[in-house]
Amino acid sequence: MKFWPLIKVLPVRTHFRFVRLSRVFASLSVLAIVGSLFLTLYPFKPPCGGLACGIDFQGGTVMEISTSPAPADPAKVHAALSGMNLNETVQTAGGPGLALLRFEAPKGADISATVTQVTNRLKGAFGTVRVVSTDVVGPTVSGELLTSGMLGLGFAILAMLLYIWFRFELQFGLGAVAALFHDVFLTFGLIAIMGRLGKIEFDLKAVAAILTIIGYSMNDTVVVFDRFRENLRKYKRMPLGEVIDMSINEMLTRTIITSMTAVLALVALAFFGGPTLYSLSVIMLFGIAIGTYSSIYIAAPVILLWGVKRGGDDEEAVPLKPATVR
Amino acid sequence: MMNLAPWKVILVVLATVLGLLFTLPNLLPANVRDSLPPFMPKSTLHLGLDLQGGSRLLYSVDTVALRNERLTNMAEDIRTTLHDKQIAFTDLAVSGGEIGLRITDPAQVNDAANALRQTIGAPLAGAGGGRDVTVSTGADQRLRVAFVPSAFDAEASRAVEQNIEVIRRRIDQMGTKEPEINRQGKDRIVIEAAGESDPEKLKNIIGQTAKLTFQMVDENAQPEDIAEGRIPPGDEILPSTDGLAPSYVVRRYAPITGEMLTNAQPGFDQNTGGSVVTFRMNGIGSTRFADITRHNIGKRFAIVLDKKIISAPNISGVIPGGSGQIYGRFTPESANELSVLLRAGALPAPMKVEEQRTVGAELGADAVKAGAVSAIVGLVLTMVFMLLIYGMLFGGISLVALAVNAVMIIGIMSLTQATLTLPGIAGLILTLAVAVDANVLIYERMRDELRAGKSLISSMEAGFSRAWGTIFDANMTHIFSALIMFNLGSGTVKGFAWTLSIGVLTTVFSAVLVTQVLLAWWFRATRPKTLPIA
Numbered sequence: 023m024k025f026w027p028l029i030k031v032l033p034v035r036t037h038f039r040f041v042r043l044s045r046v047f048a049s050l051s052v053l054a055i056v057g058s059l060f061l062t063l064y065p066f067k068p069p070c071g072g073l074a075c076g077i078d079f080q081g082g083t084v085m086e087i088s089t090s091p092a093p094a095d096p097a098k099v100h101a102a103l104s105g106m107n108l109n110e111t112v113q114t115a116g117g118p119g120l121a122l123l124r125f126e127a128p129k130g131a132d133i134s135a136t137v138t139q140v141t142n143r144l145k146g147a148f149g150t151v152r153v154v155s156t157d158v159v160g161p162t163v164s165g166e167l168l169t170s171g172m173l174g175l176g177f178a179i180l181a182m183l184l185y186i187w188f189r190f191e192l193q194f195g196l197g198a199v200a201a202l203f204h205d206v207f208l209t210f211g212l213i214a215i216m217g218r219l220g221k222i223e224f225d226l227k228a229v230a231a232i233l234t235i236i237g238y239s240m241n242d243t244v245v246v247f248d249r250f251r252e253n254l255r256k257y258k259r260m261p262l263g264e265v266i267d268m269s270i271n272e273m274l275t276r277t278i279i280t281s282m283t284a285v286l287a288l289v290a291l292a293f294f295g296g297p298t299l300y301s302l303s304v305i306m307l308f309g310i311a312i313g314t315y316s317s318i319y320i321a322a323p324v325i326l327l328w329g330v331k332r333g334g335d336d337e338e339a340v341p342l343k344p345a346t347v348r
Numbered sequence: 349m350m351n352l353a354p355w356k357v358i359l360v361v362l363a364t365v366l367g368l369l370f371t372l373p374n375l376l377p378a379n380v381r382d383s384l385p386p387f388m389p390k391s392t393l394h395l396g397l398d399l400q401g402g403s404r405l406l407y408s409v410d411t412v413a414l415r416n417e418r419l420t421n422m423a424e425d426i427r428t429t430l431h432d433k434q435i436a437f438t439d440l441a442v443s444g445g446e447i448g449l450r451i452t453d454p455a456q457v458n459d460a461a462n463a464l465r466q467t468i469g470a471p472l473a474g475a476g477g478g479r480d481v482t483v484s485t486g487a488d489q490r491l492r493v494a495f496v497p498s499a500f501d502a503e504a505s506r507a508v509e510q511n512i513e514v515i516r517r518r519i520d521q522m523g524t525k526e527p528e529i530n531r532q533g534k535d536r537i538v539i540e541a542a543g544e545s546d547p548e549k550l551k552n553i554i555g556q557t558a559k560l561t562f563q564m565v566d567e568n569a570q571p572e573d574i575a576e577g578r579i580p581p582g583d584e585i586l587p588s589t590d591g592l593a594p595s596y597v598v599r600r601y602a603p604i605t606g607e608m609l610t611n612a613q614p615g616f617d618q619n620t621g622g623s624v625v626t627f628r629m630n631g632i633g634s635t636r637f638a639d640i641t642r643h644n645i646g647k648r649f650a651i652v653l654d655k656k657i658i659s660a661p662n663i664s665g666v667i668p669g670g671s672g673q674i675y676g677r678f679t680p681e682s683a684n685e686l687s688v689l690l691r692a693g694a695l696p697a698p699m700k701v702e703e704q705r706t707v708g709a710e711l712g713a714d715a716v717k718a719g720a721v722s723a724i725v726g727l728v729l730t731m732v733f734m735l736l737i738y739g740m741l742f743g744g745i746s747l748v749a750l751a752v753n754a755v756m757i758i759g760i761m762s763l764t765q766a767t768l769t770l771p772g773i774a775g776l777i778l779t780l781a782v783a784v785d786a787n788v789l790i791y792e793r794m795r796d797e798l799r800a801g802k803s804l805i806s807s808m809e810a811g812f813s814r815a816w817g818t819i820f821d822a823n824m825t826h827i828f829s830a831l832i833m834f835n836l837g838s839g840t841v842k843g844f845a846w847t848l849s850i851g852v853l854t855t856v857f858s859a860v861l862v863t864q865v866l867l868a869w870w871f872r873a874t875r876p877k878t879l880p881i882a
Binding site: 026027028029030034035086132133134137138141152153154155156157158159160162163170174177178181182185189226227229230233234236237238240241244245248249272273275276279280282283284286287288289290291293294295296298299302303306 | 398405406408546547548551555700701702703704705706707708710711714715718719721722723725726727729730733734735736737738739742743770771773774775777778780781782784785788789791792795796799817818821822823824825826828829830832833835841844845848880881882
């Protein structure tokens, strides 16, 4: 029973000098952000730039069909749909007789009637065709979804800034938001890379995943900040950098344990959750790793950069003080 | 810790029992559920379309088409009014959402405008007076007639309501499983049909405007003129589906319209045995139909549905009773469909599909399986990890808190009938995994306090009181992101946000209160000298 429970084996207090390395990591992070931004935007193709645009934001139709028992021969599908001017792509995946069909209804055509027509033509060509699922998004709706998705991300970041400002101080809020931007940009970079590999599309689910990451990253940052604020009051003479180091080290066990539980759950989702949950869980897995990193290496050092208002020796710190800008 | 307030214990026990009670129906087979005593809750989790299969259709009501239709009718009124006043005009046309015309005699422009102001459009409701259209004069003897924007908005909004009414009537007539019909925003209608994985039938019933008219075929139209694009005034060319001719030239004037029908039923023709739709008309319709048939024996009239000719039968004799049959290339199903549409009436405003999502029942079942497997694996991994880290006692306590949390979430979701989607299951697992964070924060705080030299009991107390602020702040951040996800507009993402928000509330409750009660019991029972985690 010497190694169990593990909590007794883990080092009681670590003394990593996080702040000392913050310059190096901050530079790396800036590089990574620039790279991510580039990958996200280039080649500037509207509406999603460098991301693999899902139909939520781009509009169009995705149909999953089963031609079983006949094999889903892409050439036969193309032949059946020739002359409809759909620019369709056919991808056989997920088993015998299964195919993923993407197309865009010609301008001005009824998008829903086009689906009916396509189904009828395929039935004519293959005999039996089962439509496993259909997603049709018209141009008006896709534009609205994109706008509301982007607004959602913006509002989330703003809400976090205001909350931290209200609960801590403006400098804390800025640090937290810097960490958030870092997480969001790097996540976009991941989606861009995975999109180029054909693994993850940028759609509403991806936005939901990013919003969850924002929540999680903030959660992590708040926990570190909470301890940081407490230590600032306790050790009024200690240099700021040392207080930051101490706070991060004190919370390190907690940070690792909580990240681990989240990672375990998400790995299960990625492996067993099927295609719908795959992108959601992969994005969140990445976000949790990044969020943990940024709480330590982005949020806290930004505070160091700006400095915080600290009470004098004989001045009692007031908890929950509203923001004061220097 | 020593003086555990009784209300805390009561609250924890109550929440656990209620949670179990409302979760229970999900675990019972349907027949057992039905035989439960009446005071027991029976509702199970409400699965989203992605889990049980089904279709979601988002229609937008085409208000531009509605406006043009109203303006076209109004243009006819203008023509009549000016004709009565003997004012000559040219270029009467609807374009750009208004009616334009040019008065030939400059001296009559003001007379014309005043005449139109008094007769065109409808009076506005309310004390202010005025009408729902404006008539303005422009250069070159031109007049413009347009809707007052607020009046048209009100009319469009009414049309959306009426559309929903008509769709309800149609679906009631179908007698199938009841889909949910909801208005969304200003001009959108959402229809969700669970279990309906073939939306084609639904679309046929819902999407058709179903405007029925009887129009005379213009027997005098010369094929040569038509071929050269010279359509006789007052005529239009309509495509035909009767299989005899690709199109017919018919009079625009429609003496008989769908509103004059009082009943329509599918039936069979006695002579040929083919499917037909029999109809019955009201008084006005009957009179007109009798008149028309009397004066046009030997000629044809076209039965037109949504600007497409179903058939163009020959009038062989007077039809006095106001009832008749519509022939066409019907199957029994399509005859039934048309009679449903005719009975329920036409849509006041045309609609078009903006978004369609369909999930087959099989795919839904697969998703439920995938969700369940990943949920179980994820939770077991989390539990094993917590036991490894904190040992049987403290790890075990966090697991009990986790179980209470899970039961409460499922209970609340069953009670409120909130929709559980596949991403919602992901949200649930993530919430539970991150819920142990509250336990970790409390335990770590206790260890810190112990190390700082405090006594065991005050360390435990401080663990709760001082971790509370952190737990609260940290969970608020999740609430914010969930609230924003609500407004993203997609059903599946909403499901995710909803489970996330319920989860945050139950997490704060269970992780703090349940843990506290359990630890207090342990403390009283064993009077420990050291913490097993320090």
